[in-house]
Amino acid sequence: MLKEKYDVIVIGAGPAGLAAAIEAKKTGAQDVLVIERAQELGGILQQCIHNGFGLQIFKKDLPGPAYAQRFIDELAGLHIDTLLDAMVLNVSSERHVYATSRGSGFVELDTRALVLAMGCRERTRAQIALPGTRPAGVYTAGTAQRFVNIEGFMPGKRFVILGSGDIGMIMARRLTFEGAKVERVLEIMPFLTGLTRNYVQCLQDYDISLQLQHTVKRIIGNDRVEAIESVQIDNQRQPIPGTEETIPCDTLLLSVGLIPENELSRKAGVSLDPVTAGPFVDEKMQTNVPGIFAAGNVVHVYDLVDWVTQAGMLCGRNAAQYAIAERKHLGRRVKMKAGDNVRYVVPHVLDKESLAESAQRLQMRVTLPIEEPVWVEVMNGEERVTRKTELYVRPGEMVNIDIPQSAYDAVQRASELSVRIVRR
Amino acid sequence: MTQEHRKFICITCPRGCALDVTMEGEAVVKMEGNSCKRGIDYVTGELNDPRRMVTTTVRVRGGVHPLAPVYTESPIPKPRILDLLAEIRKIELRAPVKFGDVVIENALGTGVNVLASRNIPAKSEAS
């Protein structure tokens, strides 16, 4: 049933992968395959049973699985091959794919264009070097979410959550809905790192206390978590002696960040940006390896799935065009640089000619919040290429700016463009 | 009449304005912190008829998963959320479940349906 050679292979059937596969097929790629490690399509959306998906692109407020179902149904109608419960072991820069599954065994596949859509993994307890014992009852929020929503089991009764990211807050409400007690949410930063909407609807609505500039000092308990010792931290992120509090609980949930999952990308020779931990990409979402594209959280962590779908579509379209016409890079490119208060900008490089076709969108995240109107400016040295205003900027919310086609000439002159945030 | 201050965070748009509302009894006499009119609508809503979308899971028998995610088609009154969760807890669906299946019609008399968020195939269907 599987072909030996495909036009486009997509690794990962989450929102980015599904959108890429569908768009690739619609663009004209005949043989398209999606490889997914879970036993069903949909990726992480299947366990994100809360709503808030599709507000932008469907103008509807959907739960994650419902959002995914739309794409799953569309894919089914398009004769796109799928390989489920399968793990890609290796990818070469010549786009040779090695995968293994129980059903199909060991498979070797070739493809004209490859889309990397593997999403993220969660930052672990070990990566933040949380001191203390190593009992049962310490989970990343996503793993706990999988148990509660898919496997159908509660991982504990009394919870402390570290991190005010969206997944932590969502889980606080979810666990409360299923009869557990969330004792505290601790956040190391002096600001909320997730969406304000979630703070209101997940914590405030259920009287769950959030403590900013607090963290876990150590985990207590031998076989099972028995308590968390929390501590307040100062503006230099140092613990303040005397502020320790022992919070009895049986489970610690960690919501301390997502890391793009690029081990396969690395194996394929794809260069990674150390700031995003994702591949360097151009405006077509192509990496430095010809014919290898990337979309979604594997490139950088998004805040709304609607933008992931858009990126997946853009990527799938370009991957298909590459497969059909093996369109190589045209001429000159301009590098994007992160300026004042910008942590990173994607895409990292822009084909100068791309502005002849359409405006080009830049996506970024800011380093620090500014709760006042700002200018988002694209600069060529001291020359301003374009700018727009934002009422405020926050690290938890992605910021976009479009370089209009009218900036074509300005961009031709530039060898490097920087993006910065300036107070008005 | 004594004045009371209450704080809200408006969630109509992602901005999340921090609203300081001065009340006299049940009436709003002053509001500060909102960037637009929608803040007033939000507070009015929160005071008179606060509503929320509710998403949770329901038991499934004979499906590829033991639970199916469900959601309210539109927001339900906030004070009824716990009752709704208790109602959902009593239900067990039989697979196959289809996206959009009505799990509870007119839940608790609110006029809002609870729907299945996705397909859950029956166990034998799966390969």
Added chain:
Amino acid sequence: MADKKYDVIIIGAGVVGSMVARFLSRYKLDILLIEKDSDIGMGASSANTAIIHAGYDPKPGTLKAEMNVVGNQMFDQLAGELNFTFERRGDYVVAIGPEEFAKLESLRQQGLENGVPGMVILNGADVRRREPNINPEVSGALWATTGGICDPFGVVVAAAENAVVNGVTLMTDTTFEDFIMDGKRIVGIKTNRGDFRSRWVVNSAGLYSDVVMHKAGLRPEFKITPRKGEYYVFDKAEITINNVLFPVPSATSKGILVTTTVHGNTIIGPNALEIDDKEDRSITREGLDEIWQGAINLIPSLSLRYSIAEFAGLRPGGNAPCANPDVNYNKDFIIEIPKEVEGLVNLGGIESPGLSSSPAIAVRVVELLKGAGEKLEEKSEWNPIRKARPRFRDMLPIEQKLLIENDPSYGRVICRCENVTEGEIVAEIHAPIPACTYDAIKRRTWLGTGRCQGGFDTPRVVEILARELGVSPLEISKKGKGSEFLVRPTKDEEAK
């Protein structure tokens, strides 16, 4: 079970107890190996630096020195027979600056006195060539070519499995409580699972070896003081160290190493902190800071950004004086058949170089028993070979293909970071020593030790364990009773 009389009961299935069981399993003896934890090797044996030491470090004339050097030499044959991972790579004691260089020669002399072959003093340029990221102030190194690295838990499992296959009975979750005495003769032991009769008892209880021997009224002044050693583990894709690097040793410890491991990860550590609690394996801010300072002295370019795990081990450090009164050392191994009671082989204070010494200690135990009049008759059917189970990630694509064709469950990858398959997990659950907890599977397959630290695999492993053991997922635990992962179904009627 309670009425059965054994010839030998071994208390503690760490590397020492397992090796003793394996070497004794050669003889026509009924042997019971008991272990208080839910799995073998959960003490010092699975939380150490995984080094098979060359033997230049222990003081000459001590049992530590003797057992280390003899044990080291046994590892090639043993690894071949038992099929655990062992690489005789050589190790380096790295001198930073001229003062440290002067100490290398005395270390080499000490090694010669201990009978360690193949030691060479290198200059700074040699070391830089072999380890390009070494501190540029490196002045030289002692290169001990007989040093090696292994998978320490792999050694325990291999030895214990071979023992079990050759007739040894293993009982986990079985805690020694007291001896059963007939006058001065030990005739059995009391445990939480009942009484067992035996002609001989071997004390290989590691951290609790003092508690055990005190129950027989022996060596009241002997005390085990746990010495905690903490470690960082690094991402093998980001940090590559070629060698085993020691600093020049201090009075209290071999120092903080930077070393490669058989799994390809670089680890740094351990520190050495004396504590009271024999179960305190917590990692501490101070301990991690200390090992970090030590490590960057050897490899300044290390970055904590690439650490993926931390762990701590407890050394069962004893205070026994060397049996040879001419040797001034009071932290030596106890390996004896004491005169005060009959029927006991007493092993105590087996800390580093315990792993390296373990096969030599086992051979010594056999000799002691012979010396005490035991007629050890060999079993004709004794099989010293233990076959290794397939490790998917170590196989070539063609081997992987054949493995999957033979058993499709090897086609399902469960741990994405370390490429551990369902077939391997199932094989460990049904192995001669079954793995019944998540950590037991982790120790055997290396699953869950990569970047995501079990984030992806945990729900799947719980499902597989529940299925294979025929129990509810609610009973599956991380490391034994009391550490279950899940507390109730999401839709438990009683919850609200």
